[in-house]
Amino acid sequence: MSKHALRVAYDVTSLLDARTGVGTFADEVLRRCAAMDDIDVVGYSVSWRGRRAIDALLPDGVRKARGPMAAQPLRRLWQRTDWPPIEWWTGPADLVHGPNFVVPPAKRGTVELATVHDLTCVRFPELCTPDTLQYPGLIRRALARGAHIHAVSQFVADEVIDVFSVEPDRVHVVPNGIDPVSEGNADAGRARVAANRYILAVGTIEPRKDLPLLVEAFDHLAATQDDVCLVVAGQDGWGSEAFAAAVERAQHGDRVICTGWVDDRGRADLLAGAQVFAYPSKYEGFGLAPLEAMTAGTPVVTTRAGALPEVLGDAARFVAPGDVDDLAGALASLLDDSAERERLVDAGRVRSQQYSWDACAQGVVNLYRRLC
Numbered sequence: 165m166s167k168h169a170l171r172v173a174y175d176v177t178s179l180l181d182a183r184t185g186v187g188t189f190a191d192e193v194l195r196r197c198a199a200m201d202d203i204d205v206v207g208y209s210v211s212w213r214g215r216r217a218i219d220a221l222l223p224d225g226v227r228k229a230r231g232p233m234a235a236q237p238l239r240r241l242w243q244r245t246d247w248p249p250i251e252w253w254t255g256p257a258d259l260v261h262g263p264n265f266v267v268p269p270a271k272r273g274t275v276e277l278a279t280v281h282d283l284t285c286v287r288f289p290e291l292c293t294p295d296t297l298q299y300p301g302l303i304r305r306a307l308a309r310g311a312h313i314h315a316v317s318q319f320v321a322d323e324v325i326d327v328f329s330v331e332p333d334r335v336h337v338v339p340n341g342i343d344p345v346s347e348g349n350a351d352a353g354r355a356r357v358a359a360n361r362y363i364l365a366v367g368t369i370e371p372r373k374d375l376p377l378l379v380e381a382f383d384h385l386a387a388t389q390d391d392v393c394l395v396v397a398g399q400d401g402w403g404s405e406a407f408a409a410a411v412e413r414a415q416h417g418d419r420v421i422c423t424g425w426v427d428d429r430g431r432a433d434l435l436a437g438a439q440v441f442a443y444p445s446k447y448e449g450f451g452l453a454p455l456e457a458m459t460a461g462t463p464v465v466t467t468r469a470g471a472l473p474e475v476l477g478d479a480a481r482f483v484a485p486g487d488v489d490d491l492a493g494a495l496a497s498l499l500d501d502s503a504e505r506e507r508l509v510d511a512g513r514v515r516s517q518q519y520s521w522d523a524c525a526q527g528v529v530n531l532y533r534r535l536c
Contacts (some may be wrong), residue, residue: 169204170532172197173229173254176207178264179221180214182399184368185279185452189340189524191315196227196525203529206254210235210268236402242268243301246309249274253529258379258536260316261528265299267306270438275535276311278303282449282470283323284372291371301412304328312535315530316340319471320449336531340476341521345460346432353437356430357421359393362494364438364462366431367453370401374444374467374486376410379420381492385415389499394442397434399425435460439505440498443467446485451475455519458512461506462467465494479508479515 174194178187197203208229209218215232222228231253241247246269250260259275260267267278285299307313307328313335315321321335354360363382366375371523375396382394396407411417426434435441441457441464448470455475457464464480466472473482481498483490498505 169202171204171256171258172206172532172536173250173257174205174207174226175210175260175262175266175268176218176226177209177211177214177235177265178224180217182212182368185340185450186264188452189279189281190308190383192341192343192521192527193263193267193528194226196522197529198223200529202534205237205489208250208253209233210266221536222266230255234448237355238268239266239298239302242266243298243305245269246305255274259532263294266302266348267311269306274419275307275532276306277314277535278306278311279314279322280320281316281318282320282447283327284447284449286327287323288372288447299387300327307334312336314338314531316450317471317474319474338524338527338531339519340452341384341524342452342455342459342516342519344455344516344519345435346428348429348432348434348436348460350433350436353433353435355434357393357395357423357437359395359421361389361391361499362393362395362421362437362441363442363499364434364457365394365396365398365442366434366457367395367398368401369398369404369407371403371406371481372446372448374446375403375407377486377488377491378442378444379407379410379414379417380488380496382415382420383416384488384492385496386419389496392439392499393419393421395421395423395438397423397431414480432460435462438462440448440465442491442494442495444483444485444491445469445472448472454480455513455516458516461509461513463508464512465491465496465498467491475519477511477515480509481508 206227212234250268263279441462443466454464467485469485
């Protein structure tokens with residue numbers, strides 16, 4: 165480690181949860197920072213329950229902050245005051261980075277940086293948990309202290325500037341990266357779900373993904389596509405009841421196959437065997453899942469929601485958010501049009517190559533250096 169290394173305090177709390185887009189971002193950037201000789205990283209976790217589990221999750225080269233931190237009392241304090249500073253746990257730092265919306269107060273002279281992945285908590289509060297509804301107040305307080313914002317897309321940057329009336333030069337865009345999905349076995353994917361033709365959705369079942377709408381759209385096209393199934397691969401989230409009710413209502417609900425959580429190998433096989441990847445999100449700050457489908461060579465149907473048009477460009481078939489007929493029509497036409505599927509596959513492979521975690525991490529580190 166260089167004696168002039170930049171000292172970064174980094175929130176690793178999201179590594180404790182089931183890996184989502186936020187956790188993936190936090191982990192990918194952290195591991196690359198840890199491997200850099202001129203970055204000295206100390207990881208802090210705002211979680212009393214996870215105080216023992218975090219040791220095994222920290223990559224080599226990341227020091228652990230001293231002492232446990234309890235989330236609820238600290239959140240309550242940080243919503244009202246700028247005390248206690250994070251250096252109580254991390255020691256001296258040049259910059260503190262909160263990769264999951266929240267950056268704690270730091271001592272004078274320490275740069276504060278929060279990554280904002282989307283503003284669902286502002287635009288669609290009904291889609292949020294009570295915990296995430298705390299984010300707007302914490303972001304406002306951090307901005308009042310002079311914190312900077314890292315946005316994962318220009319769409320999110322523009323929303324932050326609009327919602328929080330922050331100066332544009334304090335909002336910085338560094339796009340997410342993606343890991344190419346390993347080559348899957350299409351036969352294994354089809355065998356896993358006992359279906360030769362299927363539409364695939366991947367991800368935690370939560371309201372923002374609008375999977376009940378996908379079930380309804382599938383039910384429309386299933387009447388004329390009697391050999392097609394809908395496969396949903398993801399763990400139950402807090403939107404699983406509405407999804408289950410949609411399947412129960414569907415006339416062709418017996419052709420909706422729920423696999424639950426799948427590992428990387430299973431996901432690769434399912435993507436390889438799918439005719440179409442469906443992503444009917446109501447709102448999106450980036451769009452990791454459809455990009456990953458593109459790396460696997462699976463054509464994507466998604467919505468013109470949030471950052472998706474910006475990130476996916478001309479490599480996806482877009483439909484209006486919440487429009488069941490538009491979604492059903494796009495899925496049906498793509499199932500029947502092999503030439504269009506091939507065009508989207510080729511365009512998707514090109515588009516997905518524009519994003520990598522190496523480039524993302526380097527962009528974040530370059531931002532650290534500029535701000536310090």
